[in-house]
Amino acid sequence: MRAVAVPGPDLKEPTRVRTYPVVRALLRPVAHMLPHRALAAGSVLGLLLAAVPRLYERPDAELGVGLLRAAALAFALGAAFLLDDPARHITAAVPTGRAVRVGLRMALVAPLAVLWWTAALLLVPEAARPPVGAMTLEAAATLALALAAATAAVRFSGQSEPGLGAAGGLLAAAVAATLLPVPLGLLVPVADPGWDSAHQRWAAVLAGAVLVCAYCMREAVRPNASRAALTSPSGTSGPPRR
Amino acid sequence: MFPTVSASGLTLRYGGTPALDDVSLRLEEGVTGLLGPNGAGKTTLLRVLATAVPADRGVFTVLGHDPGTAAGRQNLRRELGYLPQTPGFHPDFTAFAFVDYVAILKEMTDRSARHREVSRVLQAVGLSDVRGKRIKRLSGGMRQRVALAAALVGDPGFLVLDEPTVGLDPQQRMRFRELVAEAGEGRTVLLSTHQTEDVAMLCRRVIVMSSGRIRFDGTPAELTARAAGRVWSSAERDPGARAGWRTGLGSFRNVGDPPEGAELLEPTLEDGYLFTLDGEPVREAAA
Numbered sequence: 001m002r003a004v005a006v007p008g009p010d011l012k013e014p015t016r017v018r019t020y021p022v023v024r025a026l027l028r029p030v031a032h033m034l035p036h037r038a039l040a041a042g043s044v045l046g047l048l049l050a051a052v053p054r055l056y057e058r059p060d061a062e063l064g065v066g067l068l069r070a071a072a073l074a075f076a077l078g079a080a081f082l083l084d085d086p087a088r089h090i091t092a093a094v095p096t097g098r099a100v101r102v103g104l105r106m107a108l109v110a111p112l113a114v115l116w117w118t119a120a121l122l123l124v125p126e127a128a129r130p131p132v133g134a135m136t137l138e139a140a141a142t143l144a145l146a147l148a149a150a151t152a153a154v155r156f157s158g159q160s161e162p163g164l165g166a167a168g169g170l171l172a173a174a175v176a177a178t179l180l181p182v183p184l185g186l187l188v189p190v191a192d193p194g195w196d197s198a199h200q201r202w203a204a205v206l207a208g209a210v211l212v213c214a215y216c217m218r219e220a221v222r223p224n225a226s227r228a229a230l231t232s233p234s235g236t237s238g239p240p241r242r
Numbered sequence: 243m244f245p246t247v248s249a250s251g252l253t254l255r256y257g258g259t260p261a262l263d264d265v266s267l268r269l270e271e272g273v274t275g276l277l278g279p280n281g282a283g284k285t286t287l288l289r290v291l292a293t294a295v296p297a298d299r300g301v302f303t304v305l306g307h308d309p310g311t312a313a314g315r316q317n318l319r320r321e322l323g324y325l326p327q328t329p330g331f332h333p334d335f336t337a338f339a340f341v342d343y344v345a346i347l348k349e350m351t352d353r354s355a356r357h358r359e360v361s362r363v364l365q366a367v368g369l370s371d372v373r374g375k376r377i378k379r380l381s382g383g384m385r386q387r388v389a390l391a392a393a394l395v396g397d398p399g400f401l402v403l404d405e406p407t408v409g410l411d412p413q414q415r416m417r418f419r420e421l422v423a424e425a426g427e428g429r430t431v432l433l434s435t436h437q438t439e440d441v442a443m444l445c446r447r448v449i450v451m452s453s454g455r456i457r458f459d460g461t462p463a464e465l466t467a468r469a470a471g472r473v474w475s476s477a478e479r480d481p482g483a484r485a486g487w488r489t490g491l492g493s494f495r496n497v498g499d500p501p502e503g504a505e506l507l508e509p510t511l512e513d514g515y516l517f518t519l520d521g522e523p524v525r526e527a528a529a
Contacts, residue, residue: 021351029343033332086333087340089326090392092294093402094347095319101347158295160330220296 022096023104030104035081038163039109042078043116046071050120059128061190068130069187071120072139073174075113076146080170081163082109083150088160099217102151113143130190134199138186141202144209146170151216245270246400246430247291249302254286254295261286262297263454269400273426275441275462276434277515278451284434285327285404287451291432292324292402305399320349323393327404327434329385333378337369337388340377344392363391367421383414390421401431407440419444438512442466448511450518458518468517469509474500484520 049071053059082105085091091101117139121132149169153162177186186205188198247269254262261283278284289295291302293309302309307318331340341360350356364373367387377385386406393401403422407415415437423444425431435441441448441462448465450458458465475493479486483496497513500506 022346022349025346025351025353029339029346086330088330090329090389091344091347092326093292093319093322093324094344095316095349096347
């Protein structure tokens with residue numbers, strides 16, 4: 001017969017299981033379950049877009065900016081499927097939290113994203129290459145927006161496959177960005193005097209998206225309203241008052 | 243003896259609709275069946291107790307752990323097995339790899355010990371022969387058993403099963419009943435189902451829910467007894483019956499308030515369940 005646990009001090013402190021061995025053991029299965037097709041499609045399409053200036057005899061930086069933005073959007077659309085997990089419901093109540101699982105997926109894709117972006121930048125001929133720092137900021141913000149949309153969908157709707165909705169939301173945001181009035185514009189030309197201030201806004205977008213991601217990766221805990229109510233009517237068999 | 247689960251005043255609303263309305267219950271070792279119509283709140287109650295969703299109000303502990311704190315919830319989950327209504331799998335995983343993945347999420351980090359445990363649960367659910375087969379190649383019944391194996395891995399003290407026999411053929415259901423009965427030995431199992439036969443055959447206690455509230459909490463025999471003297475046979479459908487249908491024998495089985503001199507029949511659990519939902523006064527869960 002199983003011994004039934006007696007309510008104890010573990011309500012204050014969890015039994016410590018180090019996260020590192022769990023993460024190490026999860027590497028292989030999580031790498032296996034990543035949305036390889038969506039990531040590959042976004043990456044390949046993005047690289048093709050980044051390579052387009054090579055078809056021009058004299059490409060300029062404006063062409064490079066537009067195509068690098070499109071490439072970053074393509075990659076982010078693929079990454080929007082990163083959190084798709086058909087087994088989300090069956091793993092909804094395991095001790096390894098959502099933050100670890102989502103964080104691991106992001107960590108696995110991060111090196112790929114860095115390599116991919118480096119390749120995309122190198123594909124743009126030097127004459128057409130816009131400021132690398134600013135474009136990297138834009139690409140990072142676009143990717144973070146995609147991941148924020150996916151993590152928010154997981155947190156607030158419990159969807160197991162939020163990718164399609166997140167990708168749709170990202171596309172809508174991209175369209176909306178083209179409609180922003182000049183003082184708030186994000187997609188400004190490289191020669192525009194508002195280039196620097198636009199990138200301050202890009203930095204704000206990135207920070208906001210990262211905050212949304214961080215918030216939505218956590219699982220909601222609602223404290224018990226009144227633990228005293230758990231005491232049995234007789235007061236002899238229920239958990240003690242805490 | 244401490245109850246495995248002790249809950250008081252659990253309330254959860256989706257929009258303005260109460261999915262759980264002041265639910266209180268205690269669960270101890272053995273299989274408890276949870277019956278109710280669609281939308282009764284069964285799945286919501288299971289999800290709350292499995293910590294998949296927090297309640298708006300109310301308190302509960304499972305095996306002494308308080309899910310109202312991050313630490314308590316984590317400790318609770320270490321002793322929990324959960325089979326949701328729509329489990330969902332990674333179709334390219336093999337049965338072994340999938341259960342192994344769940345075992346890792348249950349913090350089993352010692353590879354050889356974990357693999358032994360995964361082999362044990364796959365054997366327990368009768369899937370040893372297909373452990374290397376991809377889940378997308380398995381039948382619906384086998385997939386349900388993979389999900390049960392995932393719930394059983396780590397030998398949890400509290401097992402939450404949400405309609406595990408949906409979509410299974412009679413043979414598969416019988417096999418599943420065996421597995422759940424075995425799982426109920428030495429642990430607490432809460433089984434949500436639409437199948438009154440499952441409850442009659444498996445459970446030593448049954449809870450009936452409707453509109454987010456508990457309408458009955460007792461033994462299957464007590465639930466069946468609610469229809470005692472209210473089921474009768476006649477040659478034609480009795481117009482005074484609440485329900486009536488022609489049986490395979492040609493006579494009508496009527497349920498309701500029988501006329502004088504009616505030929506009474508032995509009620510079933512389903513008859514008792516129908517009477518409980520049909521205008522009976524609400525009886526709160528046993529404290």
